[in-house]
Amino acid sequence: MTATLLPAAADPVGTSSPSSRPRRGSGRDISLLVMVVVVALLLSVIVGLPLVRILTVAFSAEGWSIVSSMLSNPVNRGILWNTVQLGVIVSLLGTAVGFVMAYAQVRLKFRGKRILHLISLMPIVSPPFAVATAAITLFGRNGMISNGVFGQQIDIYGLKGLTFVLTLSFFPVAYMNLKGMLESLDPSLDEAAANLGANKLKIFTSVTLPMLIPGIAGSVLLLFVESIADLANPLVLGGDYTVLASRAYLAVVGEYNVAGGAAYSLVLLLPALSVFLIQRYWVSRKNVVSVTGKPAGSPELITAPALRIPMLVMAVAVASLVILMYATVVFGGFVKIFGVNNDFTLDHYRFVLAGIGSDAMFTTTLLALIATPIAGLLGMLIAWLVVRKLKRTSGLMDFVGMLGLAVPGTVIGIGYAIAFNTPTVFAGRQWFPAVAGGSAILGGAMAIVMVFVARSLPTGQRAGISALQQINPAIDEAATSLGASSLTTFRTVTLPLIRPALLAGLTYAFARSMTTLSPIVFITTPQTKIMTSQILAEVDSGRFGNAFAYCAILIVIVLSFIGLLNLAMLHPSIRGIQRR
């Protein structure tokens, strides 16, 4: 699936431009204006409004008293400190693991690269609880490995366990980032260093590593945002280690203290957003790699044992851990109580497939299928507007589109509950009815689709932007000067050209929609049950077998979708003109 993330090098000359009827007049400007207005409206409803509402509540008297006590009240200070501490540790460790995996993949010589690659991506397609529940079963106090094999009672609850689980869950983000960078490094630099007499280790420390600094910094910052925003794992494994996300959740779910929830959200939003901004606008500009251009040849794979053996050992260790986790998920779904009573049973799958689970499974898949094309197309449209059409406002639109990723899910969820549980009234008029909550239209399903779109749109947008930047704008201009309106140009010229980015966007949109939890828990309704929140219920009640079965089924759904999508894209009628 990731082979498609980086767009194929487009060959602007070789592609035929579709015929379009020459048309003169102001038609193209109107269609552009309409598109801009529609996209801007959509973004302000799915991202803007919830954020504005949560800020309003956080700055209310009740919310502000909590915000302002963040530093003075020792309990709240502790929670803030926990959150930052966890973010820093996980972002450093996760990037290190991601680097090892990426380096092994790109530079080392060994067999089984494809498998290692797939294993490194596994955590992306899996629901948030898979790793945590497997970790408790294997390495918990009474874990099969920690206690069963080593006779140790490891205290997995708290910072230690969270670090372990979050690192395993989030390292793929760093892996993908750094793999792309390593691949685009110009091997001639290595060769130059080698010609000057440097050995492999010297090249690694004095050439490769410095070139990767921007990528590493970017990964660290992204992982920081992801790990402070995570809700699922602190709920399951937190012990007495409370973080802002879980605190906000308890305030809303346990006490219906919306002001409190909004206040904790605001405090969570500040570091997340500022770090995201640094990553986005500062680190990405320091990118030295991109100026070196395309690699002039394929790099010589490293065979020197001094580097190869320790790197490979680490990579294999991480891969084995990932495999172990998912083997536990698969196996745990088929036994009564994994580690306690290992008799074979189909009860868990029966519970999930025949009971409530089948309902949740259908609803979740359906809503994700609705959200996926919307998110994919909207992402491409925003990318196109940002790169090609908008001038002064392009930065703003890009930023608002990315908010769905930068803003922690808990914050989005609480924002949705505040903004959409009641009809939206502005200036004495009702603009649209309540879309979230059980009494809303379509049983609250609309709000869930909106959250899915908001959360999964940014990845497609990013892929689209980097794809478009590599395509010569002359093609667009050619279509335009032949009289095609902006809409026609986008539909018949741009979209076919950035098909790989669209595919990546769709894949992500589906995987992310299926596995997102933190915003969803606040807006599921009796009519609309979502798999991840059902898994949370099972995990919280301790029925790990059912949770394992849910996770396995969810992974199968996501993987089959990706498979079908890739197959569909190979089909001649869809494949169209361009292929790698």
Place this chain on the structure above:
Amino acid sequence: MPRTRTSALLLTLPLGVTALLAGCAVEETPTTTSSSSSSAGGSIKGTGEVVVACTPQEEQCQAMAAAFTKASGIKTSFVRMSSGEGVARLDAAKSKPEFDVLYGGPSDGHVAAFNSGLIEPYVSANAAAIPDKYKDKDGKWTGTYVGVLGFCSNKDQLTKAGVSAAPSSWAELLDPKLKKQVAIAHPSTSGTSYTAVWTQMVLNGMDEAKTFDYLGKLHQNVLQYSKSGSAPGQMAGRGEVAVGVIFSHDCVKYQKEGFDMLESTFPSEGSGYEIGAVSVVKGGPNAENAKKFIDWTLTPDHQDIGPTVGSFQIPTHPEAKITEDMVKLDEVKLVEYDSLAAGEKKKELTAKFDAEVAPAPKE
């Protein structure tokens, strides 16, 4: 791609059905509600749907919903939530309720919900058969089952921690050997846990300071506060902790499910108990069906379902079956549990717990 198209069609099916159902819900004719709303001997047969906020274990909710749908023809859907969570959820959607019935959970939770204006009193005709101590005379809540709070201990884990016998008093739970070996739910979300908090209030003569002193000491031994009340039993079963403070019927359920190292004990100072209650949500979308549902829960037809799915709460209806696995109320020392007083203090006490006890650092 014919395959994708077929599956897409399959997937649109539930949407259509949902849309149809939603349509039905809107078109449902509002039935006249008389002020003395007891439907004496009325049939539970009906049409349309009823939405239940269900707080017992998922299996019980499923079996209950299926049985009521079968008995009445009313489509029953539910969301399983912890009772504190359920009340918070009712509060969240106060202006336009999404649920019709609050099912299960200690009666004090229903009292708290009533005090927040979320519950419509309803005296079912069938409530006449329920003993007075298990119902509110004004119909704020009516009991369908009784559960007793107990300790659910993992014998193997106790031995490892160097404790010879399962704790049999609240004082023994403070044993330093049990550091990080006790699990209990968070009283904000869980009715089970609030029952434990109120039990301490009773045992300490309603002295809040002493109660929170005990809870603060217990905090040193608590590994993690879970969201739902029964989760600590699972944690004990898996050996993550040695003792879970839960309702004893949940402990029995886990024993039956294969955790045979679990042992159920009761505190000698006196234990709290819950009267698992049902009540009608104020202004719910299907008011008439809600009442039919309540009528039905007070019959042996409903109360005999529990044991078939491993839920061994004691039924409140005198004619419902008592099984061997249920707690014998006369063998356990119970505290005087005033659910009215408990419900009134609930918000204050859980907020205090949340601010002072739960986030406190451990030594």
